[in-house]
Amino acid sequence: MNADRARGAGAVRSPSTATFLSFLWPGLGQWYLGRNRLALVYGLPVVAVALAALWQLNGGLADLAIQLFAPSFSLTVLVLIVLLGVWRLISMADAFTAAPLRTKSSRRPTTLFAVLALLAVIGHAAAGFYAWSFYQAGSKMFVAGLGGDFNSVAPGASGSGTSGDLVAKPGATPATADSRINILLTGVDSSVGRNHALNDTIIVASVDPKSRHVVMLSFPRDIAGFPLWNGGTFSGKINSLMTYAGLHKDQFPDGPLPSLIKELGYLLGVPIHYYAAVDLDGFRTLIDKVGGIDINNPRAIDDPDYGGWTDGRPLGFSLSAGVHHLDGQSALAYARSRKGNGDNDFTRARRQQQLLVALARKLTDPSMLTRLPDLLAAASQTVRTNFPADRLSEMLSLSRQVKDDAIQKYVLGPPYALRSTDATTYSLKLDLAKLSALSIKLFGADSRYAANAPASPSKSP
Incomplete structure (x- = not known):
C-alpha cells in the first residue's frame, strides 16, 4: 500500500483539522489526509516564496521596507500576496471537501471554514495593503527624469527629463557604485x-x-x-x-x-x-x-x-x-x-x-x-x-x-x-x-x- 493510502486507511480524519492545517500552511491539510503528492503540489510553491522572503529579510525589516519603495518590487510583492491568498483558500477548500465524514448524517464544519477563510482574507488583505501603500508612495515619490514643467518639483507633479551635455550634467549617473x-x-x-x-x-x-x-x-x-x-x-x-x-x-x-x-x-x-x-x-x-x-x-x-x-x-x-x-x-x-x-x-x-x-x-x-x-x-x-x-x-x-x-x-x-x-x-x-x-x-x-x-x-x- 502506498503512502497516499496508508494514512487514509487509519482513523477517519477530521475535516476541521484538515481545514485548519491548510489554513496554517497550504498542503498540510492534504498531508494530514494522506494525500502526500497533493500536499507537495500545494506546499512547495509556498516554501519557495517563504525562502525568498527569508533571503530578502536577511538585512532586516528596515532594508525590506526600503526595497518596497521600488514600485516594481512592491507590485511584485503585492501580486504574490494575492496569489498566495488564493492558493491558501484553494488548499483549504480542497482539504475541507476531501476529508471523509464520520457518518452519512454528519455535516461539514462550514462555520469553521467560513471563519478561517475570513481570517485568511483579512491577513492577506492587511499584508497587501502595506505593499499597495509602498507601491503608491514609491510611484508618487520617485519620478523619472528632472521634470521640465514649471513647479515640477511640487508634490503631485512629474515630468520627463531633459538633457544637455554641459559641464555639470544633471541627472548623470555616477560612474560606479563607489563614485561620489x-x-x-x-x-x-x-x-x-x-x-x-x-x-x-x-x-x-x-x-x-x-x-x-x-x-x-x-x-x-x-x-x-x-x-x-x-x-x-x-x-x-x-x-x-x-x-x-x-x-x-x-x-x-x-x-x-x-x-x-x-x-x-x-x-x-x-x-x-x-x-x-x-x-x-x-x-x-x-x-x-x-x-x-x-x-x-x-x-x-x-x-x-x-x-x-x-x-x-x-x-x-x-x-x-x-x-x-x-x-x-x-x-x-x-x-x-x-x-x-x-x-x-x-x-x-x-x-x-x-x-x-x-x-x-x-x-x-x-x-x-x-x-x-x-x-x-x-x-x-x-x-x-x-x-x-x-x-x-x-x-x-x-x-x-x-x-x-x-x-x-x-x-x-x-x-x-x-x-x-x-x-x-x-x-x-x-x-x-x-x-x-x-x-x-x-x-x-x-x-x-x-x-x-x-x-x-x-x-x-
Whole structure:
C-alpha cells in the first residue's frame, strides 16, 4: 500500500483539522489526509516564496521596507500576496471537501471554514495593503527624469527629463557604485498666499561611499548676480531662478528644475546627479508622523515677528539654547525663522542642515516601522525625487555607517559670499575664487575647478 493510502486507511480524519492545517500552511491539510503528492503540489510553491522572503529579510525589516519603495518590487510583492491568498483558500477548500465524514448524517464544519477563510482574507488583505501603500508612495515619490514643467518639483507633479551635455550634467549617473553622489535637496514654499513657488531651502549634499563622508552645502537664498552656465549673469536671487526659468523658456529651454540643477553644479564645479524636493507644509506633517524630532539648539532664538503658524499660535517664535523635542510646527519654525536677534539667513541655513540630519536619523530608526502607513501617506504627498528607488537600500546601509562627525556642513555666506555693494536691495555676491578653492578642497579632482588650480591644490578631507 502506498503512502497516499496508508494514512487514509487509519482513523477517519477530521475535516476541521484538515481545514485548519491548510489554513496554517497550504498542503498540510492534504498531508494530514494522506494525500502526500497533493500536499507537495500545494506546499512547495509556498516554501519557495517563504525562502525568498527569508533571503530578502536577511538585512532586516528596515532594508525590506526600503526595497518596497521600488514600485516594481512592491507590485511584485503585492501580486504574490494575492496569489498566495488564493492558493491558501484553494488548499483549504480542497482539504475541507476531501476529508471523509464520520457518518452519512454528519455535516461539514462550514462555520469553521467560513471563519478561517475570513481570517485568511483579512491577513492577506492587511499584508497587501502595506505593499499597495509602498507601491503608491514609491510611484508618487520617485519620478523619472528632472521634470521640465514649471513647479515640477511640487508634490503631485512629474515630468520627463531633459538633457544637455554641459559641464555639470544633471541627472548623470555616477560612474560606479563607489563614485561620489551629489544630490540637490530643495524645500519649496508653495503655501497659500504665494502666486509662485520659491526655493526657501537649497542644499547640495555630497556623499562619498568610499570614505563614508558627507558634505552639506547651503546656498543662502539672497545670493544674486552670479554667472550662468549658459553664459551671462543672473541678476535676480538664486531662490527665484526656477520661477524665472519657468517664465522665460526661450532663455532656459530645459525648464525650471533642470536649470537650477545645472546652475548649482556649475557654481560648485561638480555634477549634481539627483534631486529631492520637499514641500515645506508637508515637511511639517512628516515630522509629526515620526513623532517629532530632537535637536540641540546652539543658541537662543527670539523672533517676535515669526508668523508661519498654521494652528492658531500667536505671532512670534522663541526657543532657548539646549536640547528640545520639536513637533512639526516648531520644527518648521526652527527651519524658517531668520529675523530674531542675531539671526539671519546663514544661521537659518545651519538649522535647516541640522533638521535634515535629525529627520534622516529618525526615519532610519527601526521603531518607525510601526508608523509605516501614516509615514508613507505623508511622504507621498511631501517628497519628489529622481533618485533610483533600487539604490535606497544601499543609501540606508551607508547612512548607518556615517557618523555625525563625518558630516561636514557649510553655508555659502561669508567668506564665500559677501553683501553686495552695488544692489538697491539686500543681496549676496559670490566670491568665485574662494568658492572654487572650497570646491577643490572638498571634491579634489572631481571638481572642474581642479583643472585650473595651482600645482598644489588643497587636500581633500
